Amino acid sequence: MAGLADTIIQGVLLGGLYALFAAGLSLTFGIMRLVNLAHGDLIVLAAFAILALASWLAVDPFLALLVALPLMFGVGFGLQHVLLNRALGHGILPPLLVTFGLSIIIQNGLMQGFTADSQRLQAGAIETASVSLGGGVTVGLMPLATFGSAIVVILGLNFLFYKTPLGRAFRATSDDLEIAELMGIDHRRIFSIAMGVAMIVATVAALYLGMRANFDPTIGPARLLYAFEAVIVGGLGSFWGTLAGGVIIGLAQTIGAELNPEWQILAGHLAFLVVLVLRPRGLFPRALD
Amino acid sequence: MLLELKGLCKSFGSVVAADDLNLALAPGEALGIIGPNGAGKTTLFNLIAGSLAPDRGEIRLNDRDITTASAHQRCKFGIGRSYQVPQPFESLTVFENLLVGAVHGRGLAERDAAAPCADILLRTGLIARADTPVRSLTLLERKRLEMARALATKPQLLLLDEIAGGLTEAECGALIETIRDVHAAGTAIVWIEHIVHALLAVVGRLIVLDFGRKVAEGEPHRVMASTEVRQIYIGIEA
Numbered sequence: 283m284a285g286l287a288d289t290i291i292q293g294v295l296l297g298g299l300y301a302l303f304a305a306g307l308s309l310t311f312g313i314m315r316l317v318n319l320a321h322g323d324l325i326v327l328a329a330f331a332i333l334a335l336a337s338w339l340a341v342d343p344f345l346a347l348l349v350a351l352p353l354m355f356g357v358g359f360g361l362q363h364v365l366l367n368r369a370l371g372h373g374i375l376p377p378l379l380v381t382f383g384l385s386i387i388i389q390n391g392l393m394q395g396f397t398a399d400s401q402r403l404q405a406g407a408i409e410t411a412s413v414s415l416g417g418g419v420t421v422g423l424m425p426l427a428t429f430g431s432a433i434v435v436i437l438g439l440n441f442l443f444y445k446t447p448l449g450r451a452f453r454a455t456s457d458d459l460e461i462a463e464l465m466g467i468d469h470r471r472i473f474s475i476a477m478g479v480a481m482i483v484a485t486v487a488a489l490y491l492g493m494r495a496n497f498d499p500t501i502g503p504a505r506l507l508y509a510f511e512a513v514i515v516g517g518l519g520s521f522w523g524t525l526a527g528g529v530i531i532g533l534a535q536t537i538g539a540e541l542n543p544e545w546q547i548l549a550g551h552l553a554f555l556v557v558l559v560l561r562p563r564g565l566f567p568r569a570l571d
Numbered sequence: 572m573l574l575e576l577k578g579l580c581k582s583f584g585s586v587v588a589a590d591d592l593n594l595a596l597a598p599g600e601a602l603g604i605i606g607p608n609g610a611g612k613t614t615l616f617n618l619i620a621g622s623l624a625p626d627r628g629e630i631r632l633n634d635r636d637i638t639t640a641s642a643h644q645r646c647k648f649g650i651g652r653s654y655q656v657p658q659p660f661e662s663l664t665v666f667e668n669l670l671v672g673a674v675h676g677r678g679l680a681e682r683d684a685a686a687p688c689a690d691i692l693l694r695t696g697l698i699a700r701a702d703t704p705v706r707s708l709t710l711l712e713r714k715r716l717e718m719a720r721a722l723a724t725k726p727q728l729l730l731l732d733e734i735a736g737g738l739t740e741a742e743c744g745a746l747i748e749t750i751r752d753v754h755a756a757g758t759a760i761v762w763i764e765h766i767v768h769a770l771l772a773v774v775g776r777l778i779v780l781d782f783g784r785k786v787a788e789g790e791p792h793r794v795m796a797s798t799e800v801r802q803i804y805i806g807i808e809a
Contacts, residue, residue, distance in 0.1 A: 447674045447681050450663065454671045457660040463642035464620060464652050466676030466724055 287419050289540045290533065295421065297512075297532030298429030299494065301525040302487035303505050304512035305435055306480035308524045311513065313456045313476045314370060316377050320384040322506030324481060327388050328354050328488035329497050333401055343403040347489050351482055358481030362474040370473070385502065392499035403492035428490040432528070435483055436521045442479070443521075452476060511554040517564025526565055530557065572634070573598040573759050574619070574728055579628035581614055581783070588614035589625065590783035598727065601760040603774035603791060605767065607803055611783040612763045613655065616730045619761075620652040621645040632728070646676045651726030655733040655763075657713035659705040665716060666692065666701040669723040676724030688723055695719040695749055711742045715749070722753065729753065731762040735769040747772050767795065779803065 303325060310316045318324075328350060335353075336346035361384075369380040411423040443449035455462040455472045462469055491497060491505065508531055516527030531550045538549020557565065574596040581589040588611035596602055606612050617623040619630060621642035630638045632648050640648065651672075660668050669691060673684035692698040695715045700708065708716065714734055721729055731750070735743050747769055754760050754773060764770040770777070770791070777791040779800055787799040794800060 447670070450667055450671055451675055453662055454660045454668075457662055458658055460622060460642070461654075461658050461660065462671070464622070464646055465672040465720070466643050466646035466678075467671070468641070468643045 285540075287417070289536050291415075291419065291421055292425065293533035293536035294529050295425035295429045295532070296536060297525070297529030298425070298432035299487070299490055299528070300508045300512045300531050301432040301528030302428070302435060302483065302490060303509035304516075304524045304528055305432075305439060305521060306483040306487070307506075307509045308513045308516075308518070308521060309439065309480045309483065310477060312519050313452050314473045316366065316370060316473075317374075317381070318480075319378060319381040319506065320388060320502075321381075321480075321484065321509060322504065323385045323388040323502035324358075325484045325488045325491060325505055326497060326499060326502040327357075327392065328481070328485040329403070329492040330392055330396055330401070330499075332485070332489055332492060333396075333403060336403065343405050343489055343493060347485065350485050350488075354481040354485040355478040358484075359474045359478035362477035363470070366477065367470045367473055389499050389502065396499065398498055398500070400496035400498045401492070402496050403489065405493050409493060424490070424493060428494070431486055431490065432525060435486055436525055439479075439483070439521050448475065508550065511550065514564055515554055515557045517561075517567035520566040523564060523566030530565075572596065573600070573632065574761075575629075575631040576619075577629040577631070579615075579618060579630065580626045581611075581618060581623065582626060587611075587783045589618060589628075592628070592783070592785060594778070594785070596728070596759055596761065599754075599757050599759050600776065601754050601762070601774045603770040603777045604761065604763045604780060605765070605770070605777065605800075606780035609782075610780040612780055613732060614783075615780070616652060616732055616761075616763065619645075619728075620650055620730060643675075646672075646724050646726075647678070649725075649727035650730065651676075651721035651724050651728070652730040653717040653721050653732055653734055655736065657710075657717040659708075659713060659716050659720065661705050664702050664704055665697055665708070668705060668716060668720050672720050672723035673725075684723075687725075691719050691722045694752060695722070696745070710737060711746075714738065714746065718749070718753075722758075726758060728759045728761065731760060731764075733763055733765060735764055735766045743769055771795075 307318060307321045310318050331350045331353060332343055332346045335349050336343050339346060365380065366377065369376040408423055412420045413423060413426060414420045443452060451467050451472050454465065455467060455469050459469050511531050512527035513524055515530050516523030530553055534553030535546050535550040539546035572595045576592050576594040579589050579592040604612055614623065618625050621640060625638065629636060637645055637648060660671065666688060669688040670684055673679050673688050674681055692701055695718060697712060697715055697719055700712060718734060735746055738746060743766065750773055762770060762774060774791060777794040778785055779787040779794060781803050787794050787797050
């Protein structure tokens with residue numbers, strides 16, 4: 283029994299990490315219908331940013347995160363302002379091509395700057411600390427912190443979306459871009475801010491990605507895949523749905539790995555396909571298109 | 572002049588939607604526009620509000636050239652617009668629809684925007700529906716919201732596109748009263764409408780458009796009785 287409970291808890295907590303990967307993607311797709319194929323690589327870029335800041339400032343990754351957050355907001359804002367805004371509004375293909383190219387550029391840029399070696403964010407004792415839940419079940423502090431951060435991020439995004447003027451502008455722009463313009467909203471600026479916020483979430487995701495396992499410049503696309511699956515399983519436009527989607531993919535992977543270590547990744551994809559067959563619009567769809 | 576159009580031209584392929592249009596509107600004036608379908612009426616609004624760029628010509632607001640200004644800038648300069656088919660933000664409540672315009676269009680802080688928005692909802696008869704999600708509104712309420720939301724940006728110039736269409740006689744009467752109030756409060760109005768009696772109850776000047784050209788202009792009843800209007804609408808030569 284303890285073994286099963288342990289597997290389930292590990293799966294749920296892993297889902298928190300996937301939800302963090304996915305929340306930024308969900309945000310940009312929800313607001314500007316941008317399918318960002320470079321999202322995974324931007325997470326890896328953020329992980330390298332934290333790594334570089336931590337070693338340069340000689341601080342632990344959590345402190346480096348605080349410096350990386352505004353920096354990555356700027357990267358997201360600038361990227362949207364200079365590049366992605368120009369790719370939007372001419373059909374579905376231009377943003378796909380541009381972000382696909384961006385993905386390759388980021389990977390190669392990181393390869394040039396940091397080599398292809400595996401890296402790790404070193405957080406010290408907290409990495410191996412664990413909490414006992416009784417009944418012989420213990421959970422690591424790091425997975426717990428990851429999941430907690432995912433919940434905090436989603437609470438924060440929901441607050442931003444539903445309780446602030448900026449969030450109302452996000453929703454209005456998402457509803458009808460042309461009318462939002464007539465109401466005095468500069469949609470390009472709104473898009474740039476949205477990408478900045480998405481990069482903040484991506485940077486939080488990067489912290490836990492880098493502390494949980496090794497990373498190198500090429501792992502972005504695989505993270506992107508899990509993120510996409512979480513967003514689609516959860517249903518477009520709902521942040522809590524994205525968390526649920528992450529948990530389902532995480533659970534499927536850990537249970538699959540328990541049955542046979544080779545089945546971990548496959549089980550996640552199978553769970554995704556099952557949801558897609560049974561509920562094509564995801565579990566908690568909000569957006570209508 | 573509040574609004575001036577000088578030699579405005581716009582074509583879509585071989586279809587001419589605006590053909591050397593000239594127009595001047597005084598502050599606080601109410602102008603009606605009629606014309607057959609495809610005459611370029613809605614295109615004219617798109618050009619004034621900034622959803623479309625003209626091929627040639629100039630648009631001036633308060634003696635400032637706004638020809639190349641974006642739609643969101645024009646909103647801030649004082650142009651408000653309603654659509655023929657109401658296009659509210661479906662996922663927002665009625666009150667939030669207005670808040671968007673007041674906060675982003677007027678640059679108000681949210682706590683300063685609440686009172687004027689509530690006042691507009693009161694004047695447009697929507698106050699009881701303030702917290703209702705837009706998707707559950709009736710057609711009349713959606714039409715009222717379309718105007719209320721444009722008013723939330725506090726326009727000096729309000730563009731109304733066939734706002735009386737599809738309403739019952741009583742609803743239409745109520746809407747006319749609301750538009751009169753808005754006009755009486757000093758807002759200039761340009762109103763495109765097929766329901767001529769509604770239009771004539773409000774406007775002091777009437778323009779007839781056909782194939783993007785201004786074919787008649789003047790005192791509304793005289794324009795309605797003119798040969799040009801009879802030719803266009805009845806198809807006979809008087």
